[in-house]
Amino acid sequence: MGAAIKIPLIGWGIRMNSIWLKSMQNGVLGEARAKSFLVERFWVLERSVDVQGADLLIQRKLTARNFLDYSPPPVGVVQAKFIQDGKTNISIPRSYVQDRNGDAYDEFFLLVFTGFEDNERMFFLTAADVKQHFDEAVDKEKLLFRIRGRDLLSLADKEVQSKRRSLNEIEHALSNADFRRNRRFLGNSGHLTVDRSNIDVAYTVPFANWYGNIIEAFYEQKSNAKGVLDDLERCGDALRAMISATDPIEAMHTYEKELHEFIDGRGYLAFSMDKVWNEDLYDSARAHTRHLDRLSEMGIRSGYEALMTAFDHAIQDYANKPPSASVVSTHITVTYNPRDLGKAEVEILEEDRLCAGAPSPNQWARIVESKAGRQIICYDEGRIHAAPAGYAPAITPEIYILPFQRALDTVIFGEESDLY
Template identity: 35%
Template sequence: MSTSHPAWLKRMQNGSIGEARARAFLIDRFWILERSVDIEGADFIIQRRITTHSLFDLRPPRLGLVQAKFIQDEKTDIYIHSEYVKEKTGEPHPEFFLLVSTGYEDRCVMHLLSAEDIMQNFAMVEPGLENAGKYKLPGKTLFNNKFKVASPRLSLERMEASLNLADIVKNHRFMFPFVSTEAPKEAAIAPKYSEKIDNAYASNIPKTFFTIKKDARRWLEDVEEAKGYLEDIVTSIDPLIALKAAKDFDSMLTVDGRLSLGRLYDKEFEDEVNEYSHKLALLKQHNLLDNYILLREKGEKLISEHLCTGEPWNKQDVCLFECKLDNMLNVTSFGLRKEQEKHSLPNNGTVQVIASDAETIELCFSFVPAVCRWSFSDTYQENPTWEQTVLSNARVWTATILFTVFSWIEQDFCSAEKLDVYR
């Protein structure tokens, strides 16, 4: 009777053996942090056993990444992602280690490789081949005992020393994807700024804010790195180490250096956010926010539907739009038609208020449907289709209407003199 196992079962068994032996090896010297998800290349996240710093400190303790493998014979090769092994600058990551276990029972052997060991002794797979961009570690090389752990104590001490010398900022950047599964906090914005109120920045407030915060985060990391170099100079007792830190610090201050910081404050953006906030507050105060947003959606639908029905529109055709709203922003009448007498129409794209009081507003404006006007939320197209033209025009002209409608809300039926009538 055959005792062979299917390939999938062997892989599971080997993975379990590798992790179990690595955990037993590491736990004598390090705290092993639990992972919330299984990330390839990060079988174990380790931390030196120190209690004077926590992960929430400005300069948290350095963490290490350990990948654990088990190979049963020399025919088994190991592949390691290059980004785990080396930085973009080509320097090895001092916080990455590979633990390879071989043999069974009395013949168990542990092999320890640092990122530097991998870079110096193995090559990456060439582009175009399977596993391209990964380091290939032939099983035959691993079985020759070059990286055998002869003394667990000494091997663990080397790992600890390597972590201790790792640059704190680079360590944080390297480890962050493995210890955090949350979306970057830079993407967070107060929900009120996501309302579709149609001012100049209405669709872009979250995007513009995110861009500013990303720049601030990047510069904060650079400043933190510069701070680390200055601290190394101040605390060092070795002139050579201090001079190396000084050289690294000076390299950040060159014309092309990372500390050539730009400006974050944007006066135009601040004005637009204030305008948006003013509109939002007033619409909420008079319980019109939902109706205002629904009016935008209805306006886009009405305009686009009317432009897409009937005879095609030529570039010389002018469209006259007319509508009437009540004081709850309900559309009580609506019309959209072709006009030949251009001189009798309002200026193209300019809304004309025909009549307004505290109860209703009646307005009209003209535009050329065949000429595409891109809205803030659209992506420019070189040769837009008729459908793209119609949709973008509908967004632009609806936003134009809403500017006028808001002015009516602000100046007429929400004014102190007419507030009682409205209520």
């Protein structure tokens, strides 16, 4: 009989207990940091069990609507992960991320945290991001999306540089989910609404372009399309009324009252589409997305969006205040991490003189300094307040954004972007 094999059960038990405790600690850390991040913007809902991968369920703070409503606002599903280092793998069941057709759920979000105290880092991914960056895997017949920790930590473009920007993206996704649900209902009932917020989140990045405000232009285009649709429905209702009529006089009265204004010289129903098709908007939107794609390829899109958001908010606060009577120029210094464009700081000072520097192409600003990590721009307030209608800075701060953005893009790309 061979020698007995001794198994160190006590040591094994301690090791397994340590692994379990570490896993529990990581779970608590991830959920606590996620809740702290989300709670200022959303209702964070408690759950008793893991609902389709949800560590947290969130809802927009719409006080006029709640769960007792017939159609309550949609709930977002947030899974939080904490990883100690790049050796930790992350796995998510595929059913949490996509539907049976393989389409990503717009209401699913992944937050990944790492580091402690002053070295804390956070990564934010949508379901579409998970599909793009994670590998598909099978574990004990479970279909998963999986990524190595070091690969996720290398996704610089997904690291949160601006909490405000990431919260805006989550809120925008939930708003659009609400819109789509309402659109399905209203579309079936013959009614549609137009809302400025119903636009892909990529177009909410606050940067300037040669055309103008894409969000406003898209809203106007859809409003014009809605006007044409209303006319079509009016004509449809009139034709149905004529078909249902039993009196030819009544039928012709309907024709004269409801249809006559839409009849052209050849007797055809005619609807003007001039204000529906907007080629400039189309070209501008394509330039906008190309710009973001280039930044994504360089791994700095998240930092760029955070930088432009920080600049936009600083300018919004400044531009909506009445200028001092003696101000001649506005001196703006923007500093940031030149590697990832993070940790942006914007300093705005009013001056009684113009700084020396190279005039920007639009002539209302001077580039005092422009290098990786810092831009200094001096704005000529006399020229700004004499700007053409539509560029009033209290309404559209693009007049301040444009010179800074052109200088920034030239540093980043080595050439001026095709946005201008």
